[in-house]
Amino acid sequence: MTARSDTPVAPPLVELPIETHDRGFYDGFSRAVTIPSKVIVSLLIMWAIFFPVSASETLTAANSNIIASFAGWYVYLVAFLMFTCFMLALVPQSGNLPIGNPGEKPEFGRFSWFAMLFGAGIGIGLLTYSTGEPLAHFTDNPEIIRGSIETRSAEAVRSAYTFTFLHWGFAAWATYALVGLAIGYVAYRRNLPLTVRSALAPLFGLHLSGRWGHLIDIVAVVATILGVAVTMGLGVEQFVAGLSRLGLGDWLLEPDGSSSAMAIIVALVILIGASTLSALSGVGRGIKWLSNLNMGLSFALLALFVIAGSGFFGLRLLGVGLWDYLRTLVPNSLTLFEPGGAFGAALVQWQLDWTVFYWAWWIAFAPFVGMFIARISRGRTIREYVLGVILVPSLMCFVWMTIVGGTAIDLELSGAAQGRIVDTVISDQLYATLAVLLDPAIAAIVSGLVVVLLMTYLITSTDSAILIVNTINGAGDTEGARRFHILFWGAALAFIVGSMLILGGIEAIRITMIIGALPFSFVVALMGVSILKAVAFDIRRKRHGVPTTADGCADMEVQK
Template identity: 40%
Template sequence: MATSAPERVEQEHPDGHRPRGRVDTVVFGTAAGLALVFLLYGAIDNEGFGESGGNVLGWITENFGWFFVLTSGGFVLFSAFLAATRYGNIKLGPDDSEPEFSTFSWVSMMFATGMGIGLMFYGVAEPLTHLNTPPLGLAEPGSEEAAHLAMEYTFFHWGFHPWAMYAVIGLTIAYFAYRKGSGNLISAAFRPLIGRHADGPAGKGIDILAILATLFGSATSLGLGALQITGGLANVFGKSGYGTTAAAVVIAVLTLCFVVSAVSGIDKGIKWLSNANAVAAALLVFFLFVVGPTVFILSTFTESLGGYLTHLPTMSFRTGVFGGAEWLNGWTIFYWAWWVSWTPFVGMFIARISKGRTIRQFVVFVIAIPSLVSFVWFSILGGSAFDLQLTQGKDMKALVDAGLETTLFDTLRSFPLSTVTVVLAVFLIAIFFVTGADSASIVMGMLSQNGDEEPNRGLVVFWGVATGAIAVVLLFAGGLSALQTGVIIIGFPFLMVLIGLCVSLWKSLREETFESTLRGPIRRHLREHPGERPVVEPARTEG
């Protein structure tokens, strides 16, 4: 007798999961085909591509900006709730499992993957931009109030909210992969909601969307990194700039580097690069902290942290409906969409390295620690730039107007050993570039191969090259604005996936804790009445 599709899947794979180690031709073929269409469109008609993207972007931000704002705040609250309640004691794996990586390597890898290039690109550029063009027009440019707003909104964009987005997806994937044995697929985490459909067209659609989001999110970062590297090289060699073609060459060279790193695996290439990143970044900011305005930096950190925590609720739910919508769309909504587009690969990567941690450990280390490091980072880099403008009277606004990609290097030139620090900064950007991109390539390979933790090297190479190619197309289609447009467009649909993951995790955690409350009385009954089978009454329902 003929069987239905779901029944055939279950007969071939008794656990109901997709077979690992085998390339999912539907997921890979569809995602690769869509990526190829995008590449051809962008390469053949740059102008039309840019115009179409701008129209879609305008529609999304005008009609759904509030949705980005509301859901991002919800992820923070949901993560905090899980950590603060009894759910925080649950391990991401069997109860006797132990972490695979040391805490330092664990935090270094998640941080380098989750924020790397962005911190280098915006470390000076964002605070200075907000100082001279205050958020939402709430202060006079260059004023003391503008300085407060600038640092608070910078903390806001790089603090709890983005890391909460990474936390909810990483936590969900790790929970279902290592505690429930569902596999390292985003679609697998939807099994409590959609059942066997997680292995059918619906689940495959989720994984295809995750690949595309990863592709666009990482391509945006590569584009930003390439622009800044060319700006840094121009600064080192005393040139005015190298242009988009030079940025494309940088992308090609570093794409080769991160493909080599990615095929070497997480235990070798990515782990080593992440640790090197952490040390080099610490050296850069510590040097600037010592030779720069140390007291000013400490005061900036203290006051900005207090302002951020105080105004966090207001900033979290501001939509610009009463003014300032254009600023919010260009900054906050762009960031939220960028973080959302990064969540598939950052979340899957963090899940991959977090087996054996408890939910409470996971939430605290994934949200609080990286956020604190980001606050210190921006206080040192941004605070040093603020001191140059507010105290020493340097025209930092002119540096911002000259290009965001060069503001870091121009700021470093105002301090001792500038040639060394500029070269170190270029090196850091390159290593962050490689670390983030090779992590993304591995995750796209995992998604294309049914969640296999060691995907086929050919898949990893393919997705690495595709990421670099899309970054080049976006740069030639309009530079920074095209990068922002692409990431918001792909981030919007994936936001729905994040919401579904939260619901699925909540449902499964409640079921697990309910079962654990039953097991206690059952064990006591067996001890008191050996050999007698306990009777458990069904839960009562109303209605």
């Protein structure tokens, strides 16, 4: 569409054609995206299964080089994403713009919306890291490395939560929020396909209909699969640890405490099978129902820790932790440790193992979570969207980690645990906390609840990811022939997670994910620039009476 010669700014692009197949197995899909994505993922699976030694050595070498070279890129990129989100929300002209047509109402109520945000985002990670992260930083963090405080002391608790909040707060959710906003804003206001490439249309226009647009969507699909694989890997290990705590047999664990190959296979058959069935039911039924169940079970477990655990201690940690987090957010978000000095090498390694890993994980997870958030957020203003997506889930993460993790730390500080929590593997720490806190019979019941909650989180995340991958492959179309493609991606996830866990452990999945996240990180950076341009130009268009939505452009054509 072209503007009149006297128009100060042209109307937005409202068409982005993407060729899709019209019959057969790939009916409704872009074969230029779907087939290469499947080939890349299949080759990765075969490499891990048939050449495990070569795969492990190559991944380790590539990981060292990538992390060392791009640590600063990840740190400053995520800081930019946070700044962009809050600026768009807080500036009145941009914050009032709707993600959709004016007057459009949201599809989901706020409770279901928040439940789906929380369940599809990092619910699984919370069950593993609610105790794991605070206990890890209680043992080792930059302040301990510098020698200013003693490891596993009362003085170490405060700094432990500063870094826990840094990793699970605004950074994670701003990354998701920006990707979802960049996609949803142009898709719903300009009638562009609900797919990753559309987010860059304000920058590159119709060039995205061809090979460059296909490449962007392929990168997003691969990153999504690898990001979800990390979450699935963590979840499977904790799922198996829970089954072992419930006394289902010694066959579940190896002598070193890791999950056995048979346990991993059984867990994946159960979890991926249930996820695939849920994905076949669609977002309106399976995911919404499971998300509400997740939220209810999460609150029940949290209430148990408030009542039976160290509730007051956790609430004090929440208040102090929020204050420390907010006052150190800017410097901690921009800090990049250097290898020089007495503690430089240790500080650099800590940042690579924690902060940079998390930033890469959130970025790899962002095409899935961002697309999913865009799918469920139509009709909300930019301000409501940004504040809802960032503040509410972040606060839930903080509450969860101070109440649950605070109970674990309090049990260690008081001597009740005597190292039984902090010295066990991370996948077992939540169950170990329950075992110390409760009578054996009650601990077994609650551990069973955790296993059920973990299973529903795993199913929700995995089926959401499968549906989103098919949406990207289908050029934004959420309908059409999807059944066999859902089965393929479910099986692909099972083989990736299973092969990596059995042959290389969770570290192999982490390394693969970090490598896969790097290409998409450049796409995310362009998304930040693109949404700023889209909103700025729409504000100018409103000022000059130029249409800003596809409906407005259609009305203008009719008037002509």
